[in-house]
Amino acid sequence: MSLVLYGLNKCSTCIKARAWLDSHGVTHSFVDYRDHPIAPALLRDWAAQLGGWEKLVNRASMTWRNLPESARSPDSDDAWLALIAAHPALVRRPVAVDGAGKVGVGFREASYSARFLAA
Template sequence: MRSIAVYGLKKCSTCIKAMAWLEANGMPFAFTDYRDNPIAPAVLAVLADELGGWEKLVNRASMTWRNLPAERKAPQTAQDWLALIAEFPALIRRPVMVDADGQVSVGFSEKKYSAIFA
């Protein structure tokens, strides 16, 4: 059985809540702060594919996205998305969780995690 992988930022309050929930529910996990340890482009591509596209992986409601120049907000290729994420890692939705079965989800709510791990 694979372990749960959680990707996020160590100071992100939503990531902290997600990890606290996993700990409280006895779910072992490995956390990766992607600002300190960038996610490999091949892994990012798999995560985006599993979620149904780059638009699902990137938080386009974030202040980081809103502050981008208009021409940067229309990535056309996977390479464009990867370059944007490499430059602005905070664009990735938080947290990204890959459960033991390889299912990928973004964000956290107790209801959502309870349903995933039921």
């Protein structure tokens, strides 16, 4: 399985997810999306797989809460993409993309076990 984990190097949840993967022998690579911004087409695909932008963007984050009210109502894919480009920390972390292109967000040991250790 070629697993790619996307997130931020200093994100505590990303650190936990990476440590879990390492401790369970799950080979993966990591992309810090501040250093390597995610292509718009890939972000669109992630949002579509997850069921919408609201599932991809962390609207409970400090980054979201610190946005002006007018920025919290994107009305198109392009508006969401512009918002993420300006504030990459809005994307839920980590984003796990497996070899088949299936996307998942966040980290919970139970869901990682089911997804990455099931044979």
